Amino acid sequence: MIKVVIIGAGNVASHLFDAFYTTENISVIQVYNRGQKKLAYFENKTSTTTxxxxIMDADVYIISVSDDSINSLSKKLQFNNKLIAHTSGSVAMNQISNHNIPSVFYPLQTFTAGKTVDFKAIPLCIEATKINDLLLLERLAKSISDNVYHIDSKQRKALHIAAVFVNNFVNHLYQKGEQICKENKVSFDILKPLILETAKKVSELSPLKSQTGPAKRNDHKVIEQHLSDLNTSAQQEIYTLLTKSIQETHGDKL
Amino acid sequence: MIKVVIIGAGNVASHLFDAFYTTENISVIQVYNRGQKKLAYFENKTSTTTxxxxIMDADVYIISVSDDSINSLSKKLQFNNKLIAHTSGSVAMNQISNHNIPSVFYPLQTFTAGKTVDFKAIPLCIEATKINDLLLLERLAKSISDNVYHIDSKQRKALHIAAVFVNNFVNHLYQKGEQICKENKVSFDILKPLILETAKKVSELSPLKSQTGPAKRNDHKVIEQHLSDLNTSAQQEIYTLLTKSIQETHGDKL
Structure with a gap:
């Protein structure tokens, strides 16, 4: 039985709690949060404290708070030599105070409050200095996910930046697409199957190979037409830059 | 029974043929293509000609050739007053020579050669001038798809541009994400569940509402760090512009 204390009560904390709650051999013995309000969710399921x-004695402490609070909170912990994992994509492992043992337990996914996720499919990126600590995190991770990766802080930072491109920026392009539809009184629903198919294709074919469209074909006539049809300079700037970037990427094949 | 002749033998033509082939009340009586080679796929299933x-007498002729050839090919057809539909997102309906009856039958999807698609989920955008022609196209469209839309040429042009954003440009961002992973020796596979989840989320929540990340949070520290960690000026340019665009879009909420 691995005894876990979760420190923090936000989105990631509650999704992790839910995943552990239904797992044998893992027991979340306590959830700590500075404020009482967010602890309500956990109160009938485990011990809570503000x-x-x-904070009780456990095998692993998972700090799931905002990036900026990880360091200061880890310094306040009143025990020593315990394994402490944070769950952030962009914070280095050594930001955890070294009076305890720093490690990382980073689920790479976008969590929405109230929406259940299937943790089995979510990649968990773990990091620790000593092999025994890593093995303990791995047992913990494998109990809830089928995709566990050993990733160091430098790799995790790169993953986090790549995630900004494929999640934050992609979502913004969806929003631009929706905006163009609205401006022309067309339902954005028409584009949803295409959006899903584009995402699914990545699992079968590298994005380099599956690139299509006027930029890839170097179709100047269509590109000029699109640019003159766009209504806002923000849309035009994005169209121009991404077209240029596609042309530069695929330039050797023209 | 609706008798159809398909003109062209490329990707869209063969996918449409496959969908009609298994549909009752639709008969593709012939496929025309200028070259013999691409007709091989159809030869044991229907009549073909170069x-x-x-070209035989039919109820509807579907021209599925490259955008640039639609006009010239439609002029060469040696019959009159027949319903002719092209399948392009960016060509106006009136590009079809008016010695026949111009119309549009546009499947909004990305087709990969050899990969079977489920046509039921693919939006079909149809356009015609006369109501009877539109109804015939609608019967044809509904026989293979559950998502049939009446879309005029202006709306179709807007949809096509929006599709460049949510398909071509999004795929290019996937490629940038893969590049960042490779540069840092991390498997791109780790990002695939996130890519899929981001696309699925659009069906439930508008992209405006589901925007997250450092740009949305206006987190200057993380943004500066990411920019200095990126290896190429192309990556930095994209990061800078899309960050700015997200900030401008969500600026009133800061």
Whole structure:
């Protein structure tokens, strides 16, 4: 039985709690949060506390708070030599105070409050300095996910930046697509199957190979027409830059 | 029974043929293509010809050739007053020579040669001038797809541009994400569940509402760090522009 204390009560904390809650051999013995309100979700399921001095003895402590609070919170913990994992994509492992043992337990996914996720499919990126700590995190990770990766802090930083491109920026392009539809009184629903198919294709074919469209074909006539049809300079700037970038990427094949 | 002749033998033509082939009440009586080679796929299933003068009498002719050839090919057809539909997202309906009856039958999807698609989920955008022609196209469209839309040429042009954003440009961002992973020796596979989840989320929540990330949060520290960690000026340019665009879009909420 691995005893876990979760520190923090936000989105990631509650999704991790839910995943562990239904897993044998893992027991979340306590959830700590500074404020009482967010602890309500956990109260009938495990012990909770708002007092840092009352955090219980466990095998692993998972700190799931905002990036900026990880370091300061880890310094306040009143015990020593315990394995502490944070769940952030962009914070280095050594930001956890070294009076305990720093490690990382990073689920690479976008979590929405209230929406259940299937943790089995979510990649978990773990990091620790000593092999025994890594093995403990791996047991913990494999109990809830089929996709566990050993990733160091430099790789994790790169993954986080890549995630900004394929999640944040992609979503913004969806929004631009929706905007163009609205401006022309067309339902955005018509594009949803295409959006899904484009994402699914990546699992079968590298994005380099599956690139299509006027930029890839170097079709100047269509590109000029599109640019003159776009209504806002923001849309035009994005169209121009991404077209140029596709042409540069695929330039050797023209 | 609706009798159809398909003109062209490329990707869209063969996918449409496959969908009609298994549909009752639709009969593709012939496929025409200028070259013999691409007709091989159809030869045991229907009549084929490379001679424009031997095109048979049908209820609908579907022209599925490259955008640039639609106009010239439609002029060469040696019959009159027949319903002719092209399958392009960016060509106006009136590009079809008016010695026949111009119309549009546009499947909004990305087709990969050899990969079977489920046509039921693919939006079909149809356009015609007269109501009877539109109804015939609608019967044809509904026989293979559950998502049939009446879309005029202006709306179709907007849809096509929006599709460049949510398909071509999004795929290019996937490629940038893969590049960043490779540069840092991390498997791109780790990002695939996130890519799929991001696409699925659009069906439930508008992209405007589901935007997350450092740009949305206006987190200057993380943005500066990411920009200095990126290896190429192309990556930095894209990061800078899309960050700016997200900030401008969500600026009123900061």
């Amino acid at each position: 007092s840092i001095s009352k | 001679s424009i003068s031997k």
